[in-house]
Amino acid sequence: MGKYVLKRLGQSLIVVFIVTVIVFGLMHMLPGDPVQIYLGDTATEEQVEYYTKMFGLDQPLYVQYLRWIGGLFKGEMGRSITYSLDVKELLLRRVGCTLSVTFPAFVLALIIGVCLGVVTATHRGKPLDSLLTSIANIGIATPTFWIGMILVYFFGLKLKWLPVQGYVPFAESPSGFLKCLVMPVFVLTLGHLSSNTRQTRSSMLEVVSQDFIRTARAKGLNENTVIYKHALRNALIPIVTMMGGAVGGLIGGTVAIEKLFNISGVGSLMLTAIINKDYMVVQNVTFVIAVVVVLCNLLIDILYGYIDPRIRVE
Amino acid sequence: MEHLIEVRNLHTEFKQSKGILKAVNGVSYYLDPGEIVAFVGESGSGKSVTQYSGVQLIASPPGKITEGEILFEGKNLLSYGQNSEELRKVRGGKIGIVFQEPMSTLNPVMTIGNQLTESVMLHLKMDKKQAMERAVELLKKVRIPDPESRLKAYPHQFSGGMRQRIVIAMALSCNPKLLIADEATTALDVTTQAQILDLMQDIVKESNTAMVMVTHNLSIVARYAQRVYVMYAGEIVEHGTTEEIFKNPRHPYTMGLMNAVPGLNDPKERKLIPIHGFVTNLVDRKDECTFRNRCPYATAECAERATPGLVKVPGEDGHFAACHRTITRDTKVEKHFDTMERSYTARDYSKLTDADKILDVQDLKVYFPVYKGLIRKKVADVKAVDGVSFEVYKGETFGLVGESGCGKSTVARTVLRLNDATGGRIIFNGDDITGLDDAKMRPYRRNMSMIFQDPYGSLDPRQRAGDIVMEPMKNFDIGLSQEQMDKRVDELFELVGLDPAYRERVPHEFSGGQRQRLVIARAISTNPSFIVCDEAISALDVSIQAQVINLLEELQQKLGLTYLFIAHDLSVVRHISDRVAVMYLGQMVEFADWNSLYSNPLHPYTKSLLEAVPVPDPVLEKTRERQIVQGEVPSPMQRPPGCAFSTRCPHATEKCRTEMPVLREGADGHKVACHMI
Structure with a gap:
């Protein structure tokens, strides 16, 4: 029984990994820039650049992905751009x-x-x-x-x-x-x-x-x-x-x-x-x-x- | 004298969309303590409904007991409500029931210990611990090995025979006065059947319990029952002691039943006489004898009055028959439904050459791999068929017998290339077809076909009968135009005895026997020369069975067909086959022409199979000495190292346990695989 549960947990880990890759890929494939949406039409180029850098969105995609996954292992979920809040706190409340x-x-x-x-x-x-x-x-x-x-x-x-x-x-x-x-x-x-x-x-x-x-x-x-x-x-x-x-x-x-x-x-x-x-x-x-x-x-x-x-x- | 149970004028009806079906129509019977009484009849005769009515186990609605009295120990059970306290005390407490299908009568999610103790605690007012002790004692009584530890097991961990033993233990758990065995061994293999029936007989005799045996098998009746009630269309048509009924049957239906089954001692020339036609529709009974349409003795008076009540047969005590006429075996038949002769000529196999072989199977092996673990590593093989060789000559019927799990169906499927062979060669009409791929196999497929066991499952329920028969012709494109195919379908319908007007019907509008005819029509539609009949008649009622056997023989003569006939019913195989092979655990243990095999069986397994089969003759059964082989077929995963039968063989020696015997040929081509011969 214990062996079976371990085996299934291993399989589950693979499923969850695939889910993270797909959702990450899909989100980044969609058109639109979150910083631009957040700041609105009146934002200057400097502002956009600043926030993009702050949220790490200027990094190559694989780095962004690894950062997210790495954070998950440490129990961190990053920050929400829209709410300007720690995602973990936000999520727990919701x-x-x-x-x-x-x-x-x-x-x-x-x-x-x-x-x-x-x-x-x-x-x-x-x-x-x-x-x-x-x-x-x-x-x-x-x-x-x-x-x-x-x-x-x-x-x-x-x-x-x-x-x-x-x-x-x-x-x-x-x-x-x-x-x-x-x-x-x-x-x-x-x-x-x-x-x-x-x-x-x-x-x-x-x-x-x-x-x-x-x-x-x-x-x-x-x-x-x-x-x-x-x-x-x-x-x-x-x-x-x-x-x-x-x-x-x-x-x-x-x-x-x-x-x-x-x-x-x-x-x-x-x-x-x-x-x-x-x-x-x-x-x-x-x-x-x-x-x-x-x-x-x-x-x-x-x-x-x-x-x-x-x-x-x- | 007061009987243990006396049923008077019982009527049970089922409400159906077309009207009211009178399933039990005025049945009266009785049982005394310690008696074994059989209820014989075919499906739909009302024999089971009669028994279930007594304990009010029929589904209501749509079922309803409309009239009658059931006096059990002096009290009328019908005065109690269906789920009343009083009736529940009788049900399970005083009347135990063993059902037909051991695979489904036990609750799959409860341990057998719980299922056994449940009724013991209820009826015998025992506490959990006492009940457990009682359960162990019961399991010992029905000879389940290692009962203490098996209490925690679930039903699926037991074989069919073992499960039926548990069901019997359950039925007997509260020391009932009456045991009802409803086709209790029909689903089991012959050796298991004999073990179970002997066990029930012993227990019943020892405890002076009365037993009702509901069965369609006359041979079982002859062996075990003291009295017999023959039922037809919801009525008792004949009643008497077993000896009288078999010696001097007085109702045409009883005679019909006896003529329809082959026996192990019949002359080969005897043709089975089926009961013609079908049971009349029991919805809205007419005022005529219900058996009239199938009765060879019927005269005008039978149509004028309803089925008569039971009348005492003069000169015989306790023998009653319900017939307008006085019929004995010597009475002149009013109308013949069929020819009575059957010609049988034994062929001389020594003169046949390779060119006469239609099928040559050489050292056939079929293994199914067993995988285990994370990476699905192959750990073992289940050797379903292990080194089987035989040849089938054109125009003969080759019988293959053995108990379930012996590999006979696997042989059949592999010969038709529905399974792949692991080793060996299959030569069909001179061509090696062992390794052919699907495309190359197609031309051969047209020439071989199969008749399956279950006529309910082997027909597409949505396809029309005509299309079912036409499909293989279209599939193999046998070069006929649409009109020609239509015509051929009509011809095939007539050939198998179906009215071509039924072409537009769908399978559920046919009876079981008609469906099997349809399956046969489909099988012969492309004019094949070789047909595998895999338990082709075992799902049918005896009278219908005889019709289908006769049809198969007739077609063989007309069309020159070759049959590979697979069955577990040894009497039927004897009747139909020219040569017979016996299989055990994937190997052929004996092979001979029908006569040598049945009159001079050499292998201990063949002997024990034949001994286990009861014969439909109570006098003979009384004098017959039998030694029922004990135990069950081992799992093919744990095949004994030496002779496969050595674990059950009464003559097994050390050599048998370590060394596998080879199939050796003796006189007249009689082959046997045994060290002792």
């Missing part, structure tokens, strides 16, 4: 913001989605199944930002129960922090929930038609044991696979929600950085996302083996 929305939503969607999936599968063809499945379909078909807007309108503007938008750090005011997060977390949960429910339902339906479920029933086990002990674990594999695909979104993929609720998270940071050609920000955010995705996939592969002994690594 990641905290984003995760406080995405992580609860991810966990809630997983738990509730699996439960609803099991319920719909065990009530197949009955009114409860039809009701929940229809809701899940509506959930998939409806854009989350639209639901978000409706929520903001009712709970923020009309009823004034919750703040319309914004983000309050936990350290400042725990209750404010929670209040701010209710709506964005809810909206995001809803988005994931529907697909989780449907995936669990179809996966469960497939499993309960298998022979070993009949065996379990033939043993005289009660229906709950049959469903939760025998069927669910077998049905988990495709759900876990889907979770693996969704972790990338934990850090990067919630621009719409961030914009709607005016939360300065990683998504909006990335968007601004790409527009402004803020090299260091784009490169480092991509790097962090790559590392997280790669590690999560490794975790999921190990989890597979735990769930299903047939794919357990030797």
